[in-house]
Amino acid sequence: MPEPIPHAQPAPRGTGDVILRVENVTRIYGAVTALRDVTVEIRRGDIHGLLGENGAGKSTLVGIISGQRSPSSGRIVMDGRELDHVDVRSMEEAGVFLVTQEPMIIDSMTAAENLLLGIWPNRGGFVNWKTLHAQARRMVEGTGIDPMALAGKLDAVTRRKLNILRAMFSGGRVIILDEPTAALTVADRRQLFDFMRRLKAEGVTFIFISHYNDEILEICDAVSVLRDGRLAGGSDDVGSLTSERLTELVLGRGLALFQRERRDHTGVAPAVSLRNVRARDVDIAALDIAPGEVVGFTGLPGAGAKELAKAVFGLNHGSGSLSLGGVAQSLPASPAEAIAAGIAYLSDDRRREGSVGQMSIGANISLSSLGDRSRAGFIDRAAESGVVQHYFKAMGIKAPTPDYAVDTLSGGNQQKVCLGRVLATKPRLLIVDEPTRGIDIGVKQDVLAIIDALSREGVAVIIVSTDTDELVRAVDRVCIFEHGRVRETLFGNEITVERVRATVQA
Amino acid sequence: MNEGTLTAATPAAPAKTGPSPLLGWLLHNVVWIWLVALVIFFGAFNEYFLTLFNLQNVLVQATVLGMLALAISLPLLVAEIDLSIPASAGFSAAIGVLAYSSLGLPWLPAMLCGVGAATAIGFFNGLCITRLRMVSLIETLAMMIILQGALLAITQGKTLTTMADGYTWIGQAAFFGGWPVMPLVFLAALIAMGVMLRRTVLGRSIYAVGGNPVASNSAGIRVDRIKIAAFTISGFLAGVAGYLLASWQMAVTSNQGSSYLLYAIAAPIIGGVSVFGGRGNAVGVLGGVLLLTVIQVGLAIISVPSFYVGMIGGVMIFIAVAIDAFRVRYFG
Known part of the structure; x- marks a missing residue:
């Protein structure tokens, strides 16, 4: 049910150049068009929110940006250079990393080993532990993570941080976070956001996927909203948005939030x-x-x-x-x-x-x-x-x-x-x-x-x-x-x- | 899952997925297509292969393997494994035979003693794996070694051949026209298993426990009991398989049953039973069993030199498994 919604087109602004540009991307699966002519610009150093219902095309878009899927038509431009042969490897070489919801962590290894997973410094196949630990210590500097801790014993937020750090030190300049706050407590969420802000100050660009309007409003600089495979709207200035407006963009209509008619049960025999x-x-x-x-x-x-x-x-x-x-x-x-x-x-x-x-x-x-x-x-x-x-x-x-x-x-x-x-x-x-x-x-x-x-x-x-x-x-x-x-x-x-x-x- | 190849009933646990219906259909029925192809191939090589007599022979050969494959598929469906099944079949057959020849029991109660022993072994395996949280792969491996050793001990390395006529009847009897009786037992077990898996609460619970034990527990299924039930039924089937094998061969050797182990595991997996649990059905097991039997019998009939039989049979199984892996990967 496409309704006319005034599109807030993502216009390039003076401040901050565009690091990643998704241009007129369409993706068709058989009879289903998962993405239709979507254009999104991500500015360098932004935390860019991506919002939409399940099935709106978020996963498809993220899959295309991270190189897991290829677009049926359209282009992806990174740092002004068009990437034509798009796969995970080439996107990672270009600096785009996806951090999935399920942290890719091996529980039986230490935080340090996980940070350098698969790229353990070695000589002839023998792991050089000294170098590994030195590198890992440098990576976690100032984050409060103990590199020697067993990953399985770490809490959810630290595990997520490990993944983000790994992406960053693998050369990630655009890091996609797929619902990173899922299953986090309020305090953990705050900690994660502080961590993101810190990395942002170091020049990392984030694409942040979330279901929660308040998270988008709190942490993001810009936002794009997908609905039914199309870009429903977006803004370069999240400060000017309200939660209601975001919901409207997501659903294509205003949402009547559920409200129970409260009842008084005093004096009733308990069930x-x-x-x-x-x-x-x-x-x-x-x-x-x-x-x-x-x-x-x-x-x-x-x-x-x-x-x-x-x-x-x-x-x-x-x-x-x-x-x-x-x-x-x-x-x-x-x-x-x-x-x-x-x-x-x-x-x-x-x-x-x-x-x-x-x-x-x-x-x-x-x-x-x-x-x-x-x-x-x-x-x-x-x-x-x-x-x-x-x-x-x-x-x-x-x-x-x-x-x-x-x-x-x-x-x-x-x-x-x-x-x-x-x-x-x-x-x-x-x-x-x-x-x-x-x-x-x-x-x-x-x-x-x-x-x-x-x-x-x-x-x-x-x-x-x-x-x-x-x-x-x-x-x-x-x-x-x-x-x-x-x-x-x-x-x-x-x-x-x-x-x-x-x-x-x- | 290989759905509704022979029975057209609606799927119980399984579910629709996936694109490209024709390729999907071909891959879903790959065992049966492969089976037909091999029958035609062997038939073209040697006309004897397609005779009625040989068909009856294939059915007899398939019976013991089929019973063992059914027995092994139950633990697989609840995401466990039981390696002691063929050893249990051999051991329990020796019990059944010795109870007649040494203890002097009539053959029927003696045979039931054997089947009962196998059932008890299955129950015990189930207890160890659930209550004691032993790892099924290792626990049943140990049980397999124990039972093989026990068989050797009670037979003292000799082959037992003192059997009542009643005991050997089932393995030798034939109907009018030479149709053997023994495959009927397998057919009955196959139908019973199919009905159990599709139509009963136990069957549905087995799929659920194999698919996701944690969710099954939250959903109110007594996961341990279901696993114990699966192992116990499996033990019972192993006991019947042991009886049939002894009756058919009219002997219990000191390592009876052991040679079936790998084929009895391969058959259900070729037939679509997942080693990760929760997927597979009786019809698929039948397909896997017939495929393996046809390969064995076929290679013997077209007189492939015996030095090559093992290798060629292995390659054919490999191809079947590879195609199935391809199916799972692209069609779920």
Whole structure:
């Protein structure tokens, strides 16, 4: 649905020359045009944001810039020189490096070895450790990274920094960061941004891909927005943009952000009661949730919000009692027991814990509730197909049929499959952990609306989230965790972004 | 996956992907195309190859390999491996024969003792791999060596040939027209396995556990139990394979079964069972088994000097695997 949107054409400005120019690039896959006549200019020393929904053409564009894919037509000009034979090697020689979401890190090696991965200084095949460590020390100077630390023991942000450093010291002048903030905490994100600013001051140019408007507004100098394979707009002056305007460019329309009608549940008999729940990083004396109530769990990492959710679902070992609808029982020992008790859980780690990628959408949707749709161990195919069709439609999964492999879907659609699987168990308590992480802003609203609708049917819901903006719009109550306990609970009008943030950080 | 080559049922676990339908179809059915090509090739070389008698011979030859291949595919589907299957077949057959000849049990309970032993071994392997978190490759390698040693010990290096007529019946009997009975057991096992994988909760769980054990656990599947079930069924099939082999050869040698190991692993993989778990089906295993059997029988019939048989057979398997790797790479 192409709508006329006033294009803010990326006009070359006086300050900062253009280091990389993508000119009229089109990429066609069979019948699909993934990119249509896209022109983008990246100025030297900028952090250039690239924004767009999944499927808008971001990956294709990044693939072309990094040399993984070749354009069907159009040119790529680097430093005023046209690159005609484009592959990864020639792009890296030209100074363009892609740092992917999954850090290319070998856990069993030290940071130093990883930094010089594949180019270890050697003589006749024997690694020269002295030179290697000296070089590595020079590379990490001032970054606070210990070059001798085992990479597997490093945190997410340091691992990402290692990749960026490696790209930079391999001669990278334009470094593409594909969603570098995914799975980072607020503090880590800040640390990463400081690190990027430092490298930027040393003359590195970044192309920064993100789903989050606030990140783009915070760190980027310029931005280009893709929509349906076309350049929907862009700006050389991010300071003049607002989050609403960015969303409009991304979606091609204004976005009504989801807002739950908050409800008061005081005095209602609880649907879920937790008593004396102890687990690693969790120490909860009592916590009740009313039927139909949506409770937000938040806090710093390790404060206990996520850990409690996992313990209640039987993923982390814990002790204590849980009563659902008045029937008290001990905490489930496994997810299988939890599901049998009427608890459903949506993991924050979609790729690892969410779905079986090579199985079909349908097989994934029915996976957790096959027991209810079988007789003597044999799957009742009619019942299964019924539930699959229902959730395939209800979740609005974008695929021709439920027979497609989950692997072929975008992140947002994979999340909808997971949600469908979880809802098909007809839970009485739904726990969702970072339900909208890494998915499109449009799909986010869908997911929140689905959760909201479920709560209206009387399901108690726990949303574990560090995305405060989203949390305040989706819940009736916020529990802020610290040292495994609920330090503070906010109700009704107390729930504002500022208040929640201030309480978490306090 | 090799989908619906013989059975036209809708795919259970698998999924549609990929471009270029014709090439995709050819590659998806490469085992069967390769099989037909070899049958024509061998038939053109030697007219005896296409006779009814030889077809019956191929079926008999395929039976034991087929049972072992089915047994090995279950651990593969849950992303584990069981190298002790052929050794278990040999060992359990010796138990079954000795229970008759030495303990004086009637042949049927004696045979069931053997099959039961193999089933218990499979169950034990499953326990070690799940509860004790032993690595299946090494655990079952150790089990293989133990069982081979145990077979040698209980046979004292001799070949056991004292068998009841009832015991050897299945391996020798033929219907009207010379059609052997033994392949029917394989056919039944193949159908049962196909139905189990496609239609049952267990089958679906096996695919899920092999595809992504962490997600399966979160989805409420008891991953350890599924793996133990896969190993136990696999052990049972190994026991039946051992019985059939002993009955057919009317003997249990002191290294019975061991020569099947590599072929029994190769057949399911050629037939599309992924060594990384979660992919493969019964029909594919049948294809792999028939392909290997046809190569073996065919090379013998066109009187390739025996010095070259191993090498040429190896090259043919290599080609099949290479084509399959190409398919996986470009068509998922």
